[in-house]
Amino acid sequence: MEIIIQPSAQEVGIIAARMVAQIIRKKPYAVLGLPTGSTPLVMYKELIRMHREEKLDFSEVITFNLDEYVGISPEHPCSYNYYMYTNFFSSVNIKPHNINIPDGRARDIPKFCTEFERRIVEAGRIDLQILGIGADGHIGFNEPTSSLASRTRIKTLMPQTRQDNARFFPSLDEVPQHSLTMGIGTIMEAKQCLLMAAGEKKAEAIAKTVEGPITAIVPASALQFHQHTTVLIDEAAAGKLARREYYTKTFDEKPDWQHL
Ligand code: PGA
Numbered sequence: 001m002e003i004i005i006q007p008s009a010q011e012v013g014i015i016a017a018r019m020v021a022q023i024i025r026k027k028p029y030a031v032l033g034l035p036t037g038s039t040p041l042v043m044y045k046e047l048i049r050m051h052r053e054e055k056l057d058f059s060e061v062i063t064f065n066l067d068e069y070v071g072i073s074p075e076h077p078c079s080y081n082y083y084m085y086t087n088f089f090s091s092v093n094i095k096p097h098n099i100n101i102p103d104g105r106a107r108d109i110p111k112f113c114t115e116f117e118r119r120i121v122e123a124g125r126i127d128l129q130i131l132g133i134g135a136d137g138h139i140g141f142n143e144p145t146s147s148l149a150s151r152t153r154i155k156t157l158m159p160q161t162r163q164d165n166a167r168f169f170p171s172l173d174e175v176p177q178h179s180l181t182m183g184i185g186t187i188m189e190a191k192q193c194l195l196m197a198a199g200e201k202k203a204e205a206i207a208k209t210v211e212g213p214i215t216a217i218v219p220a221s222a223l224q225f226h227q228h229t230t231v232l233i234d235e236a237a238a239g240k241l242a243r244r245e246y247y248t249k250t251f252d253e254k255p256d257w258q259h260l
Contacts, residue, residue, distance in 0.1 A: 001210060001223065001224065001226075001229050001230070001231055002229070002230045002231070002250070002251075003210060003230075003231045003233070003238075003241070003247035003250075003251075004230060004231070004232045004233070004247075004251050005233055005234070005235060005238045005244065005247060005248055005251070006232070006233070006234055006235070007234065007235055008198070008234050008235070009039070009042060009198035009199070009234050010042055011234070012039070012042070012196055012197075012198055012232050012233065012234050013039075013040070013041070013042020013043040013045070013046055013196075014042065014043075014046050015232055016040070016042075016043040016046075016130065016194060016196055016232055017042075017043045017044075017046035017047045017050065019128070019194060019230070019232075020032065020043070020047060020128065020130070021047070021050055021054075021056050023127055023128050023192075024056060024057070024058070024061060025056075027127065028057060028059075028060045028061070029060040029061065029062065030061055030062075030127045030128065031061075031062045031063075031064070031120075031123045031124060031125065031126050031127050032061060032062070032063045032064070032126065032127065032128055032129075032130070033063075033064050033065075033066060033126040033128065033129030033130060033131075033182070033187070033190055034063050034064070034065050034066065034084065034088075034130055035065075035066050035130050035131055035132045035140075035196075036065070036066075036067075036080045036083045036084065036132075037132040039132045039196050039197060039198055040130065040132065040196060041087060043130075043196070044087045044088040045087075047088065047092065048088065048091040048092060051091070051092045051093065056092075057093065058092045058093050058094040059093050059094070059095060060098075061094055061098060062098045062100070062123045063094065063098065063099050063100060064100045064101075064116075064119070064120055064123075064126060064182070065080060065081075065084060065100065065101040065102060066129075066131070066139075066140040066141075066181060066182050066187075067080065067102060067140045067141045067179050067180060067181035067182065068080045068081065068101055068102040068103065068104040068179065068180050069104050069175075069176040069178070069179050070104045070105075070109075070154060070176055070177075070178035070179055070180060071104060071105065071176050071178065072104055072105075072176060073104075073105060074101070074103075074104075074105075078168050078169050078174075079104065080101060080102075081101045081104075084099075084101060100116065100119055100120075102116060102152070102180035102181070102182075103180070104176075104179075104180060106180075109153075109154050109180065110153075112180070113151065113152040113153050113154075113180065114152075116152045116182075117151055117152050117186060120186065120189075125189060125190065125191060126189070126190035126191065127190070127191050127192065128190065128191070128192045128193075128194060129187055129190035129192070129193045129194070130193075130194045130196065131187070131193060131194065131195045131196065131220070132195075132196060132197065133195060133196075133197050133202055133205050133206065133209065133220050134160075134161055134164065134205065135160065135164060135201050135202060135204070135205055136158055136160055136161065136205065137205045137208055137209060137217070137218035137219055137220050137221065138158075138161065138219050138220070139184070139187060139195070139219055139220045139223075140181040140182050140183075140184075140187065141155050141157065141161070141179035141180075141181035142155065142181055142183065142184050142187075142219040143155060143156070143157065143158045143161065143219070144158070144216065144217045144218065144219060145216050145217065146183070146184055146216060146219050147183070147184065147185075147216065148184050148185070148188075148214075148216055148219070148222045149183070149184065149185040150183030150184050150185050150186075151182075151183040151185050151186050152180065152181065152182050152183055152186055153180070153181070153183060154178055154179070154180055155178065155179050155180075155181050156177060156178055157175070157176070157177060157178065157179055162175040162177070184219055184222050187222075188222060188223075188225065188226055190226075191228065192228045192229070192230075193223055193226050193228065193229040193230070194229075194230050194232060195209070195220065195223060195229065195230070195231045195232065196232050196233070197231075197232075197233045197234075197237040198233065198234040198236065198237055199234070199236050199237055200236040200237070200239060202233070202236075202237040203236065203237050203238070203239040203240040203241075204240055205218065205220065206231070206233055206237050206238065206240065206241065207240035207241050207242070208220075208221060209221050209223065209224075209231070210224075210231060210241060211241060211242055211243065
């Protein structure tokens with residue numbers, strides 16, 4: 001794993017956007033795995049800026065979103081579909097038919113999930129999977145005890161996750177109990193993963209993910225088995241890492257050709 005520690009959430013977002021741009025410029029038909037939540041907002045803003053000011057072209061890019069709530073419509077302001085269009089898709093030149101977001105209202109959920117997985121394979125697999133992390137170590141909505149080999153499926157949300165996400169809903173009662181999420185096995189098949197985190201609340205989950213044992217209790221720890229994962233975090237999220245100086249030195253001394 002490569003660990004990049006930046007002063008604040010702002011720099012985290014800017015570097016994440018640069019990583020995305022680097023991939024798209026090299027491969028215009030890149031396949032991106034996308035997250036929602038507060039952490040990636042700066043990245044989406046910066047990508048929109050790059051599209052407007054630097055002609056970053058999304059016309060051939062294909063995207064797959066990590067997850068979606070079950071039971072709410074795509075137009076619902078708290079749905080991840082709505083989030084993606086409002087914060088990103090409506091402001092860049094991505095083609096609607098290249099956007100894939102789990103359908104939280106699919107009638108036949110197992111069938112939808114199989115089809116979603118099939119579409120990822122058909123697209124040539126995900127080049128860069130961007131991930132947030134929950135305070136409980138979840139990636140996507142793969143809550144603790146999720147199988148580390150899991151595929152896209154329905155998951156019951158942990159009470160803590162519902163509470164953490166209640167800030168986006170009018171009340172806690174309105175936060176759905178279930179989600180559709182790519183599995184950990186699905187995520188692990190991406191060619192490259194980028195895990196982003198900011199804030200003190202994430203420090204423990206980050207320390208366990210990077211320096212703890214691989215365990216289904218901390219789903220993100222599975223990334224230790226991934227051959228190309230970058231963990232991009234701010235100082236606060238790095239607060240509980242024991243080998244922080246080593247990570248900083250490694251980043252500072254990167255050979256030029258590896259620079260972002
Ligand atoms: P956040 O969510 O970016 O809003 O903190 C991350 C997550 O729960 O995966």
